[in-house]
Amino acid sequence: MSSAIGERVKLSVFGESHGEAIGCVIDGLPAGIELDFEKIYKDMSRRAPGKDKTATPRLEKDLPKVLSGVLNGVTTGAPLACMIENTNTKSGDYSNLMTVPRPSHSDYPAYVKYNGYNDVRGGGHFSGRLTAPVVFAGAVAKQILAEKGIFVGAHIRQIGSVCDTSVDYNDISLELLERLSSSTFSLVDESREKLMRQEVEEARRSLDSVGGIVECFAVGLPVGIGGNMFDTVESKLASILFGIPAIKGVEFGLGFDFADKNASEVNDEYEIKDGSVATVSNNNGGILGGMTDGAPLVVSVVIKPTPSISQKQRSVNLQTMENTELEIHGRHDPCIVPRAVSVVECAVALGLLDLIL
């Protein structure tokens, strides 16, 4: 079991949902980078719950405290450690989870793996709350990437049955990325927000939850980053993205839509454009042979509906080994997809930074 990742930039995440604090150590950052903490807080607030009806009413300030690695707002090159204290926790809500595991949650395998010693309060180390330090780290990564002319932004591709409008993968503008990466409900076509919110509201009213897809873009990457065989951009990004709870699939460019296509339809031909080599289309999502090809990077992740729902569910009592039923009370998101947008952006930024340094 490891909550650490990265080769050149190493991220080590710690904390349990209802413990003392959560946080992370980012090892390997370059020295001399002036950090804009307002931007970091912005990304963290995009992830934080309690903003609106799509999220849980739990209020947390999620204010990260930097412990090391920054002097006068500038990175020192030493490991950057940050801590977010846990406040406003209601552990009582989770008291019976130790014996009755929540369906589709980490509870049961964690119980077996840790012999019952893991902290189950609020999901413990498996809580979605642990994505907060990932966002912190990724928000730092974004700023370093931006200095190198690389920009990242994501949008809600789908919630339930409602899809955002599709984008020309070969033509992602900086303006779009800026808009997406500063929104709390990131959409290419903002008029879809209303329909999506209805989908979420419907789930809430049914004591249910709903899934979705987040699609992330990155532009400005030089050609030839990553490589064959096991150092592919896809491998690197997927291994970070699958570290985010609830993500069950990762695809690049057309992804699973490649299955019923012919090469003649989807091959990305080349042309000279403004004196440079350019792809005519970008079905491969900016990655060929595991390496960046100069076109915008396009990666999508599917997020399963949050398994914590208030409907009665079948489960078992791990002590008595009998069938039982479970009703989960407490505060739960009917849809975490809007909040996941900044997490995905930040995870992608971390992966790209590790590949580029």
Added chain:
Amino acid sequence: MSSAIGERVKLSVFGESHGEAIGCVIDGLPAGIELDFEKIYKDMSRRAPGKDKTATPRLEKDLPKVLSGVLNGVTTGAPLACMIENTNTKSGDYSNLMTVPRPSHSDYPAYVKYNGYNDVRGGGHFSGRLTAPVVFAGAVAKQILAEKGIFVGAHIRQIGSVCDTSVDYNDISLELLERLSSSTFSLVDESREKLMRQEVEEARRSLDSVGGIVECFAVGLPVGIGGNMFDTVESKLASILFGIPAIKGVEFGLGFDFADKNASEVNDEYEIKDGSVATVSNNNGGILGGMTDGAPLVVSVVIKPTPSISQKQRSVNLQTMENTELEIHGRHDPCIVPRAVSVVECAVALGLLDLIL
């Protein structure tokens, strides 16, 4: 750039399609495992081209020569090195690729990354031929897993518009896995082979190629393998699977179908079955919170249509920086999906072995 992967079992793959030899070193295998080389050759022949019309007519024996790590058919615990000599190579066919990159291939980013020094003959180190040592290593891994009661098998979920019948993810029998993992055209419903072959034949006649999806299962995994956050089973398997050329997406269980589902439809409830905890359904593909939950592991990958097609395509001349057209002659698969089945099985076996040791 790295062709090495793994923590406990480290795989280092080498070779170029038209060089002296390809092969691999597998470091960290347990000592005392008696290897059945016939089974290994079987998996390698499932991957090898030239079996039928779906594959390239290039004949290669792909006979691996073991250089170390095995004494009298039993592993010694020292690194197991294997080499497959390259014969029957027709380099002339690729002579103009250095200047005119094939669309959707690694050619262009590799040209930039390696300043033109990479071996482009037959795709060099980026060739699909490099999956042969991965299959060798994975076939070894399968045998070690089998000793621990873990079995792996995959099928063609889709080629073009034709799908195999779907399986109950919660009820994967050993018999099915054995049949799938010993077939050269692995299907749950073997009657679909004819339709799929028609799909491929059609692509061939159009000088085109077609993509597909391979779905892989593993049974017998103990509960609690893998873990949060970046050591998830999903992260581990995805990082290996995305090392296989042409794979553009990886999903677990329902994968991207989770997007428009409610939790109440897809949550995997628990029940006591034969005295043990069991999931009632298996939409999560045997993984919860990044850990195995006792249900069969289900992972699917999408394989894009082989980009090497004989149709005329637009490309550029990297020397003159002018637009040009490209016709690729030579021997190319109109569909690599059937051959990819054993590669996916073997990559999954490698990942699982690394997680379990």
Added chain:
Amino acid sequence: MSSAIGERVKLSVFGESHGEAIGCVIDGLPAGIELDFEKIYKDMSRRAPGKDKTATPRLEKDLPKVLSGVLNGVTTGAPLACMIENTNTKSGDYSNLMTVPRPSHSDYPAYVKYNGYNDVRGGGHFSGRLTAPVVFAGAVAKQILAEKGIFVGAHIRQIGSVCDTSVDYNDISLELLERLSSSTFSLVDESREKLMRQEVEEARRSLDSVGGIVECFAVGLPVGIGGNMFDTVESKLASILFGIPAIKGVEFGLGFDFADKNASEVNDEYEIKDGSVATVSNNNGGILGGMTDGAPLVVSVVIKPTPSISQKQRSVNLQTMENTELEIHGRHDPCIVPRAVSVVECAVALGLLDLIL
């Protein structure tokens, strides 16, 4: 640059001497280990300065605050994060080090590496103070090792010209290890303390400092831990030990004394002892072919005299690029060897735990 180490147990250390806090994250600990915090504080106080005349008068409580990974005194299996707040810092003392590097210190190469952005106050991330989290982590490791019957203890082998009495490497008793690992001036022959303190006092009076050697033992290790070629016990321990500031050499068993020996003098022959295989002598320090051989592990490290001395030294002004002289005021240890004993014990424990899990 990395302050992270370990494969199964990953340690990530953060902090700067005069920053907000120092600390570490230990990732990969088993769940269910009850920790005795008194013992941990004991080891930390053995390392802490201010105990007596051999150490700097700087008083620091060095009280670690556990942020995660422990619930009701028992490990949860999640990353164990600990933080030690920095108090009582006198940064003014170091104000001119930015321009005039201290001889034999990290100042100059760090200045070049970090373009002057590194935190130089108190040595920043290069401070010996950063060994406090290493001791914390190692003290935890010691307790997990003890549960497996493995015990670690070290002594001052030499300070200046005064040596401790030598030990029979093949006969290290638990009693000795317990005495050494709980002392603040660890010696086999405690009567040598007086002479050693005189050596240190002499250095102090001359505004100088003095070096020494720490020798560490571990007993209870099973046979066959570690391995060829780059996973040797020696490689693993050396890579951690050389992470401790001021250590300039690491040797196992006879170490450099092997140079002028014949094999017939130093080979460790075998005999059957109490029904088991045992070495007759232990010149190899318990390691053969990179693996433990059942005899006590013996590793020594040399610690150079602390470079911070109050005598006037030649240096350069990095701004004006002119020769200059430097007088370092402030609080400095004339000998860090006694304090280093627990650091070495803890580093060895960390390395052994990573090898054994």
Added chain:
Amino acid sequence: MSSAIGERVKLSVFGESHGEAIGCVIDGLPAGIELDFEKIYKDMSRRAPGKDKTATPRLEKDLPKVLSGVLNGVTTGAPLACMIENTNTKSGDYSNLMTVPRPSHSDYPAYVKYNGYNDVRGGGHFSGRLTAPVVFAGAVAKQILAEKGIFVGAHIRQIGSVCDTSVDYNDISLELLERLSSSTFSLVDESREKLMRQEVEEARRSLDSVGGIVECFAVGLPVGIGGNMFDTVESKLASILFGIPAIKGVEFGLGFDFADKNASEVNDEYEIKDGSVATVSNNNGGILGGMTDGAPLVVSVVIKPTPSISQKQRSVNLQTMENTELEIHGRHDPCIVPRAVSVVECAVALGLLDLIL
């Protein structure tokens, strides 16, 4: 157990002394480096036995065959694999080692670790012969370093009681390094060869062997390579060097001689020299705070006397668990120190290349 090492340049070594072949895969080399194979063979022949009376009479051509990664003598950027076939092996000599372990050899712990499945013929994977691929890889590394103005060379610092003359660590000339790195008996003062050979001859006549020390230098390293805490140049080099059989200690600069020194004697003061910052002395061996400081790198290793001697030795029978005696016949080096010089040079070069890329 791992025979793989490196982060940016990954080396995976395989083979057993009397198996099919030994070799290695070097992953991560830059593309476009023209390799001078004559120089590589030269280094390999310096390591190879059979040159003179100090070495074993076993003749082996040790001619490496490159399998991939090189096209027309130039690196392609793909993994460079090389294989050395084993010929001229006399396995009979080692037939009883399986039951009676050689003192101070890997035999006994390997027997326990591998349950008797390891290949014991000629030491199997633990044989000193496995340093041949390390030399191959290091010889490649040397050439890449040379292109960056970095040069490596080592000498026999000591054999038995005879020492080479000492060198001013602050003034290592390129001429000296070139002479040392092309000699088969590398000495600063070549007149000491005769005395050293007498020492070896004496050991041979006594059916014994003798140890020694190899000291290695590197010049041309930029300031600031490596770093705190666990990425120190010392950690990196030690972890590779301790992978070489028979090495029992590693020290930098003065190393263990620091123990009885005062800082005022050994601190490396700074001065401006030819407009640049330079150390006045180089007792730290070119490394401060884990980073290069611009002075020549100085690292020494102690090599224990080869444990394989023809004198009768006490050992045990692992089958009957009874005491017995062992006489080792066959071909054995009375001193491997001269042959180890190129191995040390190459290991250091590999470590430096991994740090620098």
